Amino acid sequence: MLMLNGSVFMPSVLKLVGIPGLESVQCWIGIPFCVMYIIAVIGNSLILVIIKFEKGLHIPMYIFLAMLAATDIALSTCILPKMLGIFWFHSPEISFDGCLLQMWLIHSLQATESGILLAMALDRYVAICNPLRHATILSQQLLTHIGVAVTLRAAILVSPSILLIKCHLKLYRTTVVSHSYCEHMAIVKLATEDIRINKIYGLFVAFTILGFDIVFITLSYFQIFTTVFQLPQKEARWKAFNTCIAHICVFLQFYLLAFFSFFTHRFGSHIPPYVHILLSNLYLLVPPFLNPIVYGVKTKQIREHVLKMLFAKRSLGH
Template identity: 40%
Template sequence: MPLSQSFVNISLFQPPAFLMIGIPGMEAVHGWISIPFSSMYMMALTGNCLILQAIRKTPNLHQPMYYFLSMLALTDVGLTLSTLPTTLAVLWFDHRLIGFNACLVQMFFLHFFSVVESSVLLAMSFDRFVAISSPLHYVSVLTDNVIIKMGLAIVARATVSLFPLPFLLKRLNYCPGKILLSHSFCFHADVMKRACADITVNILYGLYVVLSTVGVDSLLIVLSYILILHTVMGLASPKERLRALNTCVSHFLAVLVFYIPVIGVSMIHRFGRHLPHIVHALVAYVYLVVPPVLNPIIYSVKSKPIREAMLRVLRRKGQG
């Protein structure tokens, strides 16, 4: 066999593009479905940008707790922008093609911001633990330099953990023809399963990433709340206990809003293959769209300083 023919036979096939879908079985009403999706994306971007502006323009909010909240809001903006272009392109214009490399880039940033959000929630739980267990040393422990280092460590951890994923997908051989994805965005597990090759390495590395990031974070958050409860139960006054726990309510709700959909997506991808495609799609949308929408609502309702700062920003914009 000629060398050139042998090279062609062993060369990898990478599709020029993937074909995305919106809500399976509801293609005829994608125009109507785009209305709530557009509204949620707008709410997520508006709410989180408003929190960022409120904290930046209010000197009284230049404190560790609100710096971490800024990180959370910035992460939610990034997570929203990761899926907004392709999702609305599918729902508005039925533009379902995404280039292979563009898909890998979207996949990286989608998972990047998910890992960052998990890490930020862990940092916020540490913030609450320090505030409750050592209130007199709170400012001296969580200095500006410490917070900056924590932020850089969060970004570095997510980058190092996820950087190999696109390259692990590029090394695979894909089946010729149009390859249909299960969503209107690129998930690692979804793209990986479209390969006509052994994906054991991809599965193992994907599992390692999940366990070493979101898995470890969730366990440490649970541990932090156990320590917080132990500290709170040691307070003499029931009023002091209630006041201390009240400072954790917003963070606790944000943790639930993020981790419940994460668990749902993980369970469905591994054990829900028999479920209808629409269930997979809806759980994925809840995981990616709902937390960025709800987090600003949670913090604006439960935190009076944030609510008042947001209202001041809105008044200035109205007057301007």
Template identity: 50%
Template sequence: MKESNVTFVNPLYFTLLGVPGLESAQHWIGIPFFIMFLLALVGNSTIFSVIWRDPSLHQPMYIFLAMLATNDLCIFLVLLPKTLAILWFKLKEIEFNVCLMQMFFVHALAAYEAGILVAMALDCYVAICHPLRYTAVLTPQFLLGIAIIAVMRAVILSTFCPLLIKLRLKSFHSTVVAHSYCEHMAVVKLAVEDSRVNRFYGLAAILSVCWCDISFISASYILIFRAVLRLSGKEAKVKAVNTCTAHITIIVLTFSLALFSFLAHRYGHHVAPYVHIILANSYLLVPPVVSPIVYEVKAKEIQIRVITLFSFQKQKPKS
């Protein structure tokens, strides 16, 4: 196919391809996406409902978990409707400003998720290393401050990605975005003008979030494991480790998928395009599916209350 020399100035619409290279299988690809949505909806709604209903779970650890569940549901609501419309109904056009809005919410929710994981690492650190000061440190005011800081960071970092596109990039050599959603670099690569500022900011924002958050989480867990090794009883060590197991699992899953996606997108020039798209969707959609399952299995308090909730729902029609 010959390259077109046409330039699109201030385009009103972009066209999202979905999963380039797998066009013939896109109907089938939509099925696991929809199943993931159902699993995430049921799992995260259950987690949130259990924590909301039970006053004994209104503790920092579970409040952060409820925030994580809410954020995970929002990620699906931002991504999946348009993705399924592309895969199943070939509704590929998206209005330019709507595309930028989706870009903002995708990156803001991803950054906020990372912030919540940092807060949960802090919770584990205080609970294990300073248990006697737990309630004094993690007060409601402190939790509110953490939530506000996480939201502000996510909003500020994510605002400049679409804003710089809106203000700096007016001409595009194509309006076809080789992606299933309006990912920042996928749109920037289409620009005719010099996009180095956009690229640099996107890279700096991702690295700042990943580097700062991974560094803080790593430091927290180094101190946690040092404290655990100093415990005398075996049961105390096992209990302390179990407290953090679910959190560690979600952290490893979230950041490993995000880094794989980032590295493949930046440096995997010989990787098939559909691999980029699948990785980009996986790091956003897989953790919200796995997170409630992990916490329902690993956190006994959540597990007991989930079983009680569904047992009550089964018995209710008989009364």
């Protein structure tokens, strides 16, 4: 590692602190984080298995749910093992390229999840506002195109931020990252060069993806609610609304956590650093943890298949 006037030129290794100010209790914080991760992996894997083997669930709503479950597993897995290594095994080192890879995966998967939530809103919009054409509009080919599009959109838009760090930022005042994972601004702020272009592009990506998705999800649900309230029968209104409840819960917890974390990080200069870090950690861990619980509780088909699997195992045990 070459040192120039107290700065480090292109460091090969970075050191993640974990949660600054809470180092003495990080081992305890790791316990609920680990529990959340285990539940997230088991719950989302269970959803994937149920949807894969139950042919009656091979419809757009559940295909998008399977995409969401796979994204949640990948998102939580690319952050938690390394975080627990810091908390429990005092292993803070990560290679610079490995850090950039983790950063790209985290932000790409976040953007992919946002795109899938938009696709799920589109599915509910067509199912409620144009039910007779639902199967025609949301064909298997279109579902494949949507899955590829949201993944490519995330990967392509996030990649330049990684290239800007790799190619534009050469000198770093320290190799110690005051964070528990490789977050974009936490790495950028280590550099001694002008980082305005990195900040601007990061904001551009966030508002391009999250802003676009939130606007169109909101418009979709505005139209859905308008259609639902015009239905003549109360039972029909409740049935139509009930199919959207799980998605609304997932949508709210994902974007509320995202914006709460974003605004406290950008404008909460008086808030202690450990609060920022905990919020950003929860933003990444809570959605994968809660999504299978929400869909397991609120979706009758998923709930029935889970109970069927549990009772089948119990009967085999006897």
